[in-house]
Amino acid sequence: MKGYGFLITGFKRYFAYKAQVLAKLIASPAELVIMIIVWMSIFNYSGLKEIGGFSLSEMINYYIIIYIVGLIISDKSDTRLGSNIQYGYLAMRLLNPLQIYQLYLNDEFGEKLGILFTQLIPVVIISVLFLGLNSSLINALLFVISGVLAYFMIFFFNMTFGLLYFKVKEYRYTSRIKNMISGFLSGKILPLSVFPLWLSEVIKFLPFNYFFYAPANIFLGKYSLGVSLITLLIQFSWIILFYALFKIGWFKALKEFEGVGI
Amino acid sequence: MPENIITVSDLNKSFKKFERSVGLISALKSVFKRNYITVNAVNNVSFEVKKGEILGYLGPNGAGKSTVIKMLTGILYPSSGEINSLGFIPWKDREKYVANIGAVFGQKSILWHDLPAIDTFNLQKTIYEIPDDEFNKRLNEMTELLNVRDISKTPVRNLSLGERMRCEFIASMLHNPKIIFLDEPTIGLDVVAKEKIRGFIKKVNKEYGTTVILTTHDIGDVEELCDRIIIIDKGIHIYAGSLLDLKKKYVNHRLLKVEFNNEVKKPHLKHCELIEKPDEYTALFKVNITKTGMTNAVKEAFTKYNVYDIDIKEQSVESIIRQIYEETTKKLSDVK
Amino acid sequence: MNFKRFIKLYFQNLSMELSSVTTYRVAFFLNSLSLIIGAITGPLAVLFIYNVSPGFNGWTFPEMLVFLGTIQITFGLTHALVLGFSWVTADLIINGRFDTVLLNPVNTLGYMLSRVIDFDGFVQMITGLVILIIGLFSSGYNPDFTNWLFFAFLVIDGFLLWFAFSLLIGSLCFKYERSDEWFTIIFNLAKFGDYPLSIYGSLLSFVFTFIIPLGLISYYPANFLLGKLTDIGLFFELTGLMLVITFLAVKLYSKSLKNYSSAGG
Numbered sequence: 001m002k003g004y005g006f007l008i009t010g011f012k013r014y015f016a017y018k019a020q021v022l023a024k025l026i027a028s029p030a031e032l033v034i035m036i037i038v039w040m041s042i043f044n045y046s047g048l049k050e051i052g053g054f055s056l057s058e059m060i061n062y063y064i065i066i067y068i069v070g071l072i073i074s075d076k077s078d079t080r081l082g083s084n085i086q087y088g089y090l091a092m093r094l095l096n097p098l099q100i101y102q103l104y105l106n107d108e109f110g111e112k113l114g115i116l117f118t119q120l121i122p123v124v125i126i127s128v129l130f131l132g133l134n135s136s137l138i139n140a141l142l143f144v145i146s147g148v149l150a151y152f153m154i155f156f157f158n159m160t161f162g163l164l165y166f167k168v169k170e171y172r173y174t175s176r177i178k179n180m181i182s183g184f185l186s187g188k189i190l191p192l193s194v195f196p197l198w199l200s201e202v203i204k205f206l207p208f209n210y211f212f213y214a215p216a217n218i219f220l221g222k223y224s225l226g227v228s229l230i231t232l233l234i235q236f237s238w239i240i241l242f243y244a245l246f247k248i249g250w251f252k253a254l255k256e257f258e259g260v261g262i
Numbered sequence: 263m264p265e266n267i268i269t270v271s272d273l274n275k276s277f278k279k280f281e282r283s284v285g286l287i288s289a290l291k292s293v294f295k296r297n298y299i300t301v302n303a304v305n306n307v308s309f310e311v312k313k314g315e316i317l318g319y320l321g322p323n324g325a326g327k328s329t330v331i332k333m334l335t336g337i338l339y340p341s342s343g344e345i346n347s348l349g350f351i352p353w354k355d356r357e358k359y360v361a362n363i364g365a366v367f368g369q370k371s372i373l374w375h376d377l378p379a380i381d382t383f384n385l386q387k388t389i390y391e392i393p394d395d396e397f398n399k400r401l402n403e404m405t406e407l408l409n410v411r412d413i414s415k416t417p418v419r420n421l422s423l424g425e426r427m428r429c430e431f432i433a434s435m436l437h438n439p440k441i442i443f444l445d446e447p448t449i450g451l452d453v454v455a456k457e458k459i460r461g462f463i464k465k466v467n468k469e470y471g472t473t474v475i476l477t478t479h480d481i482g483d484v485e486e487l488c489d490r491i492i493i494i495d496k497g498i499h500i501y502a503g504s505l506l507d508l509k510k511k512y513v514n515h516r517l518l519k520v521e522f523n524n525e526v527k528k529p530h531l532k533h534c535e536l537i538e539k540p541d542e543y544t545a546l547f548k549v550n551i552t553k554t555g556m557t558n559a560v561k562e563a564f565t566k567y568n569v570y571d572i573d574i575k576e577q578s579v580e581s582i583i584r585q586i587y588e589e590t591t592k593k594l595s596d597v598k
Numbered sequence: 599m600n601f602k603r604f605i606k607l608y609f610q611n612l613s614m615e616l617s618s619v620t621t622y623r624v625a626f627f628l629n630s631l632s633l634i635i636g637a638i639t640g641p642l643a644v645l646f647i648y649n650v651s652p653g654f655n656g657w658t659f660p661e662m663l664v665f666l667g668t669i670q671i672t673f674g675l676t677h678a679l680v681l682g683f684s685w686v687t688a689d690l691i692i693n694g695r696f697d698t699v700l701l702n703p704v705n706t707l708g709y710m711l712s713r714v715i716d717f718d719g720f721v722q723m724i725t726g727l728v729i730l731i732i733g734l735f736s737s738g739y740n741p742d743f744t745n746w747l748f749f750a751f752l753v754i755d756g757f758l759l760w761f762a763f764s765l766l767i768g769s770l771c772f773k774y775e776r777s778d779e780w781f782t783i784i785f786n787l788a789k790f791g792d793y794p795l796s797i798y799g800s801l802l803s804f805v806f807t808f809i810i811p812l813g814l815i816s817y818y819p820a821n822f823l824l825g826k827l828t829d830i831g832l833f834f835e836l837t838g839l840m841l842v843i844t845f846l847a848v849k850l851y852s853k854s855l856k857n858y859s860s861a862g863g
Contacts, residue, residue: 027786034789041797042647045655052650173628180635190643194650337700339859353859361703370695376618385614388607389702417621 029123032067036060036131052194057132058220062191064127065143065216070188071119072112073151073211077104078178081162082171090257101159101246108155135219142228143219149235150215153207156242163249166257187213207242210235267441267473268311268334273343275304275329275497303329304340305497311441316467316474318488318505322587326497327477331443334475336360348440361390364439366430368446371418379414379421379429383436390437397436404432408462424455431462441473442466448480460486481580493583495590505579512582516556517575518547523568531562543570604708611712619717630721637725640666640792654794661824663733668816668823669792670726672753676760678719683851684767684781686714691771696858706855707848710768737824745823748833752819755840759814762840762847763788769847769854791815811839 043056054062081104084090096103127133135143161178165171183189185208192200192213203209210231218228278298304326311317321327332338333345336352336359345352350359373382387397405411408428413421418429427447435442444463448456464487466472476487484491484505491508493501501508520529525542533554538546549559556574563569619626641663648659657665687710690696702709734741741749767780774780791812795803806812814836821827 027783030786031789034793037797038793041655042651042653045653046651048651051647170625170628173625173632176632177628177635180632180639184639184642189639190646194646196646196649332697335697335701337697337859356700357703357705359703360701363701365698365701367694367698370693370698372698374614374618376621377614381614381617385607385610388603388610389704391603 028067028071028119032063035063039063052191053222054191054193054220058222059191060131061133061135061220062216064123064131064133065219066188066212068120068123068127069147069150069212069215071115071123073147073154075108075151075154075158077101077108077155078158078162078165079171079175080104080107081159082165082175085165086169086171094254100250101156104159105155136221138225139219139221139228142232143215146215146218146228146232146235149232149239150211152239153235153242154211156239156246157207160242160246160249163246163253166253182208182211185209186211187216191216207238210238264313264315266310267313268345268347270310270330270334271308271344273304273307273330273333273345274302274341275326275333275338276300276302276341303497304333307343307494307497307499309492309499309502311473311475312490314467314471314473315489316463316476316487318484318491319475319477319494320479320484320491320583321477321494325495327494328445329497330494331445331475331477335363335365335443361437362439363441363443364434364437365443366427366434366445366447368427368449371426371430372433373418373426373429375419376417378416379410379418379433382418382429382433383414386433386436392437396438400436400438401432404435404462407465408432408458424451424458427451427455427459428462431459435466435472438470439472441475444474444476444478446478446480447476448478448483456480456482463487481578481583485579493586495587498590500586500590508582509576509579512585513577514552515548515550515577517577518549518556518559518563519573519575520545520547520563520567520569521571523570526567529567531559531566534559603704604712607704607709608712612715615715616717626717629718633718633722634725637666637670637722637729640669641729654797656796656826657794658737660733660735660737661739661820664730664737664739664824665733665794665816665820667726667728667730667733668749668753668820670722670729672726672756672815672819673760674719674722674724674726675753675757676719676764677722678716679757680711680714680761680764681719682714682716683710683761683764684771685778686710687768688771688778691858700859707852739824741823741825745825749819749823751837752814752822752833755811755837756814756816756819758840758844759811760788762843765847765851769850772854772858788812788815791817807836808839811836811843814840 039056039059043051043059049055051059081090081100084093093100093103098106124133161175162171164174168174185203185206187209192203192209195203214223214231214235217223218231223231277300279301307326307330319327319331329338333340334347334352336350336356339353348359348362352359373379374385383401386392392400405414408431410425410428410432413425414429414432418426421429431447447463448459451459460483463474463476467474474487476483478484488505490504491501492499501511503511518531518534522529522543522545526545527542529536529539529545529547531547531549533550534547535550536545537548540546547559549556560572560574563572644653644662644666645659647653648662653659654662687696690699699706699709699713763784767784770780790798790802790806792815795806795813795817798806803813807818818827818832818836822833
């Protein structure tokens, strides 16, 4: 892959601060543990076999998957773009022969590699051994593909969203608000099936459904093979859509940027 | 005879420095264990500062300057040794002691970034408990002197570096400190701004009797302001005395520029080193004045060649100091 | 530094901070919006849960609103007044500007207290209060003066807990410089306090009551407000515990400050 030097740098940068590594190792599972305890208590008290179409063990698996996916799929390209624009680094980035999104992807991948080894693999092992995480081979495979597609969906969605920052100066809080809303609507806090029916139906038309909720369902075997394949197709279409939106928007923004100068 | 306002005896300071790992494997290792080395930043330093003097504290980067200054201002504890400043032990009586000193650190601003300087001035009034009339008097005096009346109402972030530095000075001096520590006060300033700041320092020193300790890399600051200088390198004081004495002690050459009426391919003078030959008609010599006088060299030039013009220059203070740094480095590596 | 001077300094810093905020109005507005949205996600999620299940044992949905609102009030108070001890310390140290703080002839802790005011926290508090009041109205509870009094004191206890956390993080910054990691760890571990302690079983409940009293973040204040708990003995035990913890945290911060001066920055 072109420009893989960025990848190595991203990987090294990840380890440069050992405290950061340690912190993430200790801190993030706490949230997962809490969610598991919370749902155990809800199921226990309710006496129900299923809530939102999920049994307790499916619910636990759901949150584990969400956590695992969240580790790898997180993306900060919108704030990166916003900060590059605001601090004037964009001009420097443009000097690089690689396209802007290729550069950002490289930054991201390097970090992902670091996360893969220090957090992802241990968590998967622990989950499989102690928390009963399991799935059929086909589902797991389809899940991985869906996860990768979800990543690119989020990436190009963020890149497109980041174009806003050519006009809007304040990027930190704006992105934070976007992340909160998108996180909620993609099922990170609560499976979408627990949402009121009318809301979850609406969300199916939005990309958010396919960031986390749909991939998780594939893993849990909630979708038939046909539905899973259609999901992958829909994800792929969203990627094309965001990619196109980004390219068009980028072209327009650059024209103004180079003409006027931010 | 002005008394000593600061006395430093056998000051020592060592730090633990953690090694930053290079390369992936050592980066991974460092997650588990950190290696460190002990660095002696300050080595048995002793000196005095006289009341009302302007002392220049010079040294290359990493020489231990800022470490000594931090101990003088009570920000840092020494590993061993004593400091008596204004009758206080700086780090022990910090709160009481720092009410009498001021500091301008070139890179570190005390002005609130988003607000006009005047707001920070008022804050200083509260922090240093400056009575109203004294505050107003000093504010007016210094605002006039540094010509900041208009800009003190503009948000600091909109000021140029020179304007900001002037406001920093005022903020640091409103409480009439007896000693003021200046760390690279003229760095990054243009020539006009530098002159303004230097003029201010001189005036303040003269009128209020403020003792000034100035660390700088700018030789212009040193020549214009300092009564006395101390040079520190690798944690050791290698020179303490006046600028004049420094020149007398270390100057071993002067520069002689000769312009000839005809082409001279290889000009040569006794006890002189040809250091530059800009063109066929000009030669720049380093005259070793320990071996021969400038007069002899000039006489020889006129006798030997057909001279059009000559120019005599002193060795620059900068090159003297550079010489001293180089000598120290050489001495220390010989010792090893 | 005597008390009168501290008060003057505190309010002067407060008004300067307010001026700063007004300059960056848009950022303040957006940040406030993000805090409000963050505060609403909890209640919204809990609402959906209560639509399809009986929810948490011993808590009706309105009671959960009171619970969730309290979390925002406690944390918002911290955010407004002392949370900055965690990251402002780090900020100043990294930029080398902590030395200028040490040059002031004032008690450093007191000075930092006046420097860490953050108006965003008040937005959080107000949001929490609104959520709490909505919960109270829908629950039909009518807390009397004693309930509110206990509630207020317990919220202050929760505030002290977060204060102690902030001081702890600040202390770590003196040694390790970066603060975000410690903040992440503590912030995430404190999330155990975001749910009623009754879901945790006896061992953890004990830990979160008497060892690291995360229950003070919301569980105990909400319980006392709703009159579900009236054990005055417990109230005094918790308050006493918090005073001890706060005292230790202040001592830790002061000691770390002293070590910073001796080890060198």
